[in-house]
Amino acid sequence: MTQLKYIVTALLLLLAGSTAARSRSISMEELRDKIAGAWIGQMVGNIYGLPFENKFVGEPGSEADFPYGYSKNLAKLAQYDGAFSDDDTDIEYLYLTLMEKYGSEPTYAQMREGWMYHIRDRVWLANRAALGLMHYGFTPPFTGSAQYNPHWYQIDPQLINEIWAYTAPGMTAYAAAKSEWAARITSDGWATSPTVHYGAMYAEAFFCRDVRKLVETALKYLPAGDRYAATVREVLALYDAHPSSWQTARAELARKYYHEEEAMTKTIWNANLNGAMGILALLYGGGDLQRTMDIGCAAGFDCDNQTATIGGLLGVMYGAKAIPDALSKPLKGWTKPFNDRYINITRYDMPDASIDDMIDRTVAQAVALACSKGGRIVKTAKGERLSVDTRARFVAPLEFCVGPQPRIEAGTPVDHSFACVTNANCDWQLAKGTLPEGLAFSNGRLSGTAARPGKYPVTLSLSNGTQRIEKEFTLVVRGRNIAPQADSVLANVRNVNKEHLYNCWITFGHPMYADHVGVINDGVRYGAGSVFYTLAAEACIPKVDYLGYEFAAPRKIGMVALDMGCMEEFGGWFSSIAVQYRDGQGHWHEVSGCSVSPGLPASDEVFIQPHFVEYLFEFEPVETTAVRIIADTKVQPHWNKATKNTSAFLSVTELSVYEAE
Known part of the structure; x- marks a missing residue:
């Protein structure tokens, strides 16, 4: 006992x-x-x-x-x-x-x-x-x-x-x-x-x-x-x-x-x-x-x-x-x-x-x-x-977290995940629509090689076992990016004024900044040496900046993708932007029927502009030997004395040009 x-x-x-x-x-x-x-x-x-x-x-x-x-x-x-x-x-x-x-x-x-x-x-x-x-x-x-x-x-x-x-x-x-x-x-x-x-x-x-x-x-x-x-x-x-x-x-x-x-x-x-x-x-x-x-x-x-x-x-x-x-x-x-x-x-x-x-x-x-x-x-x-x-545990609410759309080029392998850390273990399904030929969808991941350009609306579903939700997406398959094949890069500023840059109020590690405009078609969109600033002399005035490419023979072009770089408090953005092509006489013209995805922000305030995102410009195809984006750069007032004398500039990490069929 x-x-x-x-x-x-x-x-x-x-x-x-x-x-x-x-x-x-x-x-x-x-x-x-x-x-x-x-x-x-x-x-x-x-x-x-x-x-x-x-x-x-x-x-x-x-x-x-x-x-x-x-x-x-x-x-x-x-x-x-x-x-x-x-x-x-x-x-x-x-x-x-x-x-x-x-x-x-x-x-x-x-x-x-x-x-x-x-x-x-x-x-x-x-x-x-x-x-x-x-x-x-x-x-x-x-x-x-x-x-x-x-x-x-x-x-x-x-x-x-x-x-x-x-x-x-x-x-x-x-x-x-x-x-x-x-x-x-x-x-x-x-x-x-x-x-x-x-x-x-x-x-x-x-x-x-x-x-x-x-x-x-x-x-x-x-x-x-x-x-x-x-x-x-x-x-x-x-x-x-x-x-x-x-x-x-x-x-x-x-x-x-x-x-x-x-x-x-x-x-x-x-x-x-x-x-x-x-x-x-x-x-x-x-x-x-x-x-x-x-x-x-x-x-x-x-x-x-x-x-x-x-x-x-x-x-x-x-x-x-x-x-x-x-x-x-x-x-x-x-x-x-x-x-x-x-x-x-x-x-x-x-x-x-x-x-x-x-x-x-x-x-x-x-x-x-x-x-x-x-x-x-x-x-x-x-x-x-x-x-x-004390045994209580946090479980993130079920939701589609919205990030970058997949960058799909015809003939180029793609491996893109729609999932993130909070929903990666959920059940992902293709609920509606038809994928581009050559692509497959499994566990939230899109992979394969698309056969041809086009737009494909699909609906994805997501479930955590007790709840299921759906969301519509449009998959855009682009033609071939011919920017790496350009014979020359067109730019009004070819080398960043680094001495002046480093005297300004900058918030990124110095390796981020590239020296030369040549990085805009190297395929590298993030990391050390990926970002080019069209930063020139000390002059706080609006200026027009342009970046583009010249080809030895005419190319049929219908799409340009602009990947923005990192924004500083004092600049990197634009007040207006357009896509232009050069005719046979050497004159520049704006493309017709141009749309931008996603739409450009209503405000040009640098404060609310995103880092490292892409804007896709689609337009009526043109046959040309040269294409460029041209922008009025944004002058952003700043409290730092050195920065007050800084020229306006664009921050760009990549500029892609796509052939039209």
Whole structure:
């Protein structure tokens, strides 16, 4: 009997432990305080860090100047009599409204809709590139793909996605997966990993107050061999080796992940670098918000984003009540954090808000999500508690994610996937229509060799086992690309003025830029040396640029494809564009019946233009020895002094010319 009693006791303990592992509970009062900490902590970190953004690169800031305080932003806080929006909090504010509109798991298509309507300026790098691709017609995750978003490796997703985790308290696996899903709106590869790691920490921080444990626990949600996971482990090792000198650790991280970073991804906004600096500040800050903020700023690079993210994380760990008044109520007369005012100065048609109201709305979303994933509200003698199911998992909504259309040339093998990371394992079928002769469709992949040019409407279907959806596509089979056979390249600018370019405000790794116009018919559409800028002398004036080809004998041409390169903040686009051919007397004429697919944007603002996309010009076939595109280049005003004297230019990676039958 005694032995049986021990066995039963052991089984009961095992079952109790299993139940505890499956669920966690938190009082509604504490839940609200921690979600308040997430919002207010992010506002503190963002506004605290802004004056130091990109300031400390070569060397860190001086600890002798701690505490930094709000610096010049104290006046801005007074101007708005509250907190003001910035990209560290305003897109999360947008995401809150999208959750309220569509539910806790909006689709990528719904996210695109929200971005395009509310975001019209004041985003940069990967966020801005994603927005341009949305205007082109892409949906995520193609908007974050490394193949189309040349800023895929930048910091952007770390600073806009924390809300997916603090609406999933204690549901750490769910928060990690949903954070990755959201990160892919703007980013790819290892650049999504810091978002996953911080997302896991945010969800776990509702039940953990040990910074070191939090960092290590969240690493479990990153894949084996992940670059960022290895970097975080290096930060932990540096902290153990130099526990009293964050400067020593910072120097080693800056050397390895900035100064010695591979040239194509070497920027001060690199996701791996900046994610590591946030972990450094967390460890050396020791849980003290003020010191963590100061180290976060002094560590440098894109520091306002780190301080916002880690400020919100500490806010979740300790609650809003633990945030010092000097940081949350820095102005005389304020009785609530930031005077309970969040003033929107950055997002179109987003109202100012009461911070208390933002917190309550977020709590409502967290409760709704938890209850939809197996959690529940439990009434106790001490009040209500939210019980969450830690086994909850995020499954991306079923949808056709829209990316590039297949580039199909008659007589040339094609291998194109319509699938992406979120629907690759679904059941793909050809529901309607006939494929071009020579092509086959299987598991979302189109492959084979098309026999002849033409247009083929088809309907594809997609199923996850419980739901099936359909979408129409038109497959365009082109003739032969004869650009590589041209006898000469026609261009008004044949060599980019690189000296001037490198003095401007450029955001890409230097290997991206080609020296000579010859790259526009080499078949390489992305990567090192693929992009040609028609950038000439220092003269900020509109100019006409042209690019084309000359052939020794007449060719019958009916289609031209223009692959745009990467856009800078100050240019790369055009105000108008046309296709021209040369007649027998040497005169240039515009082609007749020209249509463009997809349609050209209604606005010529460089801000919303996409990187690395194709525009297909179809027209009545002409027989000619020369064809070109000609454009009025767009002059885009810019704040940088050197850039103000830059000539307008086109950014092109490939120009293809197709024979007509």
